[in-house]
Amino acid sequence: xxxxxxGRLAFxxxxxxxxxxxxxxxLTIVWVSFFSExxxxxxxxxxxxxxxxxxxxxxDFYNGFVMSLKVxxxxxLASLAIGVPAALAIERFPFPGRETIRQVLLSPMxxxxxxxxxxxxxxxxxxxxLTTFQLAATFSGLVIAHTLVxxxxxxxLVCASLxxxxxxxxxxxxxxxANALQTFFYVTxxxxxxxxxxAAMFSFIAxxxxxxxxxxxxxxxxxTLPIAILNYLEWSLDPTIAAVATxxxxxxxxxxxxxxxxxxxxxxx
Amino acid sequence: MAGVTLNNIRKTYGTxxxxxxxxxxxxxxxxxxxxxxxxxxxxxxxRMIAGFVAPTSGTVKFGERDVTRLPVHKRNVGxxxxxxxxFPHLTVAKNVEFGLRVRGWDxxxxxxxxxxxxxxxxxxxxxxxxxxxxxxxxxxxxxxxRAMANHPDVLLLDEPFSALDAKLRTQMRTEIRELxxxxxxxxxxxxxxxxxxxxIADRIGVMSHGKLEQxxxxxxxxxxxxxxxxxxxxxxxNFIEGRVTGPGRFEATNGSMLQFTGAHAGGAxxxxxxxxxxxxxxxxxxxxSMPVTVKAVTYLGPVTEYDLVSEAGDRLLxxxxxxxxxxxxxxxxxxxxWRIGDAFVVD
Numbered sequence: 001x002x003x004x005x006x007g008r009l010a011f012x013x014x015x016x017x018x019x020x021x022x023x024x025x026x027l028t029i030v031w032v033s034f035f036s037e038x039x040x041x042x043x044x045x046x047x048x049x050x051x052x053x054x055x056x057x058x059x060d061f062y063n064g065f066v067m068s069l070k071v072x073x074x075x076x077l078a079s080l081a082i083g084v085p086a087a088l089a090i091e092r093f094p095f096p097g098r099e100t101i102r103q104v105l106l107s108p109m110x111x112x113x114x115x116x117x118x119x120x121x122x123x124x125x126x127x128x129x130l131t132t133f134q135l136a137a138t139f140s141g142l143v144i145a146h147t148l149v150x151x152x153x154x155x156x157l158v159c160a161s162l163x164x165x166x167x168x169x170x171x172x173x174x175x176x177x178a179n180a181l182q183t184f185f186y187v188t189x190x191x192x193x194x195x196x197x198x199a200a201m202f203s204f205i206a207x208x209x210x211x212x213x214x215x216x217x218x219x220x221x222x223x224t225l226p227i228a229i230l231n232y233l234e235w236s237l238d239p240t241i242a243a244v245a246t247x248x249x250x251x252x253x254x255x256x257x258x259x260x261x262x263x264x265x266x267x268x269x
Numbered sequence: 270m271a272g273v274t275l276n277n278i279r280k281t282y283g284t285x286x287x288x289x290x291x292x293x294x295x296x297x298x299x300x301x302x303x304x305x306x307x308x309x310x311x312x313x314x315x316r317m318i319a320g321f322v323a324p325t326s327g328t329v330k331f332g333e334r335d336v337t338r339l340p341v342h343k344r345n346v347g348x349x350x351x352x353x354x355x356f357p358h359l360t361v362a363k364n365v366e367f368g369l370r371v372r373g374w375d376x377x378x379x380x381x382x383x384x385x386x387x388x389x390x391x392x393x394x395x396x397x398x399x400x401x402x403x404x405x406x407x408x409x410x411x412x413x414x415r416a417m418a419n420h421p422d423v424l425l426l427d428e429p430f431s432a433l434d435a436k437l438r439t440q441m442r443t444e445i446r447e448l449x450x451x452x453x454x455x456x457x458x459x460x461x462x463x464x465x466x467x468x469i470a471d472r473i474g475v476m477s478h479g480k481l482e483q484x485x486x487x488x489x490x491x492x493x494x495x496x497x498x499x500x501x502x503x504x505x506x507n508f509i510e511g512r513v514t515g516p517g518r519f520e521a522t523n524g525s526m527l528q529f530t531g532a533h534a535g536g537a538x539x540x541x542x543x544x545x546x547x548x549x550x551x552x553x554x555x556x557x558s559m560p561v562t563v564k565a566v567t568y569l570g571p572v573t574e575y576d577l578v579s580e581a582g583d584r585l586l587x588x589x590x591x592x593x594x595x596x597x598x599x600x601x602x603x604x605x606x607w608r609i610g611d612a613f614v615v616d
Binding site: 169172173174175177178182186187190 | 358
């Protein structure tokens with residue numbers, strides 16, 4: 001065994017530097033959330049967990065957190081209800097225009113979220129003027145917008161698992177006497193279940209962390225957590241915000257790790 | 270049990286015929302091979318028997334039952350797929366019971382049948398394994414047990430041995446043939462490997478460009494091929510270009526007059542003989558020989574193959590038992606001789 005060559009050493013340093021660049025801000029936030037001073041200062045004079053207690057006592061954060069959870073779960077379920085049948089149709093039935101449908105369903109991923117958010121808001125208002133049916137600033141309106149955020153992720157992940165689960169298993173089921181419904185529930189669904197779980201996790205993350213699309217759509221006293229964080233940041237900067245962010249990082253990180261156990265994420269992107 | 274009858278079935282994609290007017294009578298209990306190069310329509314034909322592809326015209330019958338418009342799951346076929354297509358999320362036993370469960374058999378009957386089937390293919394000790402934990406040969410046995418569990422009318426096998434290595438392939442085909450005979454089930458298998466088809470099929474249907482070129486036993490196809498395609502596809506064959514001038518009389522392009530057995534309407538044709546039915550001599554007799562130059566000598570152990578070229582430019586092949594002394598060498602000018610009874614003519 002020889003020592004590290006110079007080239008290899010340089011390569012390793014670069015890898016470490018890139019990781020540090022990605023992870024350092026996150027670690028800093030976690031670190032800051034334990035500082036004891038109210039005004040951020042380096043180095044800290046002491047450490048405390050009181051910011052976590054304070055954050056959970058603040059109604060805006062607590063309500064925002066609950067709201068984000070509720071919207072996230074509803075949007076995830078809705079995106080599965082739309083995305084799984086859509087993915088099946090696109091991958092299993094060669095009808096004309098399926099590529100167009102795929103691109104339309106994926107498009108929320110390409111349109112800048114702030115533009116899409118404004119568009120959805122204007123659409124809701126116009127709809128209300130026409131029908132007096134209110135969606136802007138309601139829970140349903142928010143769920144609809146977040147379903148748009150989540151849908152491309154669901155479609156992508158479910159399509160990917162349908163492609164890797166080749167149709168021959170389904171043909172085998174048909175040849176053994178299974179009708180279309182039995183084939184779907186006994187063969188297709190179990191095979192794509194890991195993809196669906198990953199899709200649900202990703203949809204939830206996308207919804208839970210969305211800021212821009214929600215900005216125009218939340219009603220007074222009904223904000224989501226990212227908006228509650230933004231509102232708070234406008235007036236104050238203390239470790240409370242770091243504590244809230246740390247909780248958010250933990251939730252998203254857990255969802256990512258769970259997804260990766262079901263579908264190797266590297267295979268999808 | 271029943272035979273399978275295909276009446277003038279045709280499948281076109283756009284204007285392109287994938288299967289062109291194929292009629293076929295598969296006898297009760299017979300193992301029939303559909304043989305041909307890729308794209309010849311053999312797989313489409315199999316999929317029309319299975320019900321995955323609807324024929325553009327023509328009918329498919331299982332015995333007296335017309336199944337042409339019946340969807341796959343109502344046909345009662347058993348199918349072994351290329352790569353087996355075992356359900357990856359189910360155990361071996363659950364794979365075998367799948368067809369019985371979706372057909373609503375009651376539980377004790379299912380359990381008994383699954384054990385019976387696994388015993389039949391000698392896989393009962395692996396019942397609780399996942400398909401992923403099985404070797405290729407074992408997966409194939411499970412696929413066969415699964416396909417046969419519901420007493421299908423017809424067993425269909427799509428390139429069943431292509432995923433196995435050469436040695437296992439020979440072993441598995443003998444095994445499958447044995448199991449098929451025991452069950453006495455009418456079977457169709459698709460392959461592009463002529464040796465495989467000849468080894469286990471009762472009859473072989475040779476397909477090319479969507480048409481059934483010839484149907485017969487391995488011996489029929491080898492000894493009496495009806496077309497140049499069949500002659501060249503089943504075993505090796507020599508072709509001397511020319512035309513038929515009268516009964517049993519053939520004029521080669523170089524002008525030499527040759528003789529053959531069998532009938533031919535006349536006109537442009539090729540005279541054929543098999544490499545092992547010919548010998549190399551110093552000078553041949555007119556009517557059943559051709560002067561050639563040795564181009565290459567390939568020693569294959571028990572036999573040696575001689576690549577030859579005639580004056581007219583026909584490439585010929587002779588295989589002979591390897592002998593030591595005095596064997597022909599590259600560049601030798603010799604004569605290929607064959608018996609008139611071994612020479613036949615194709616278009």
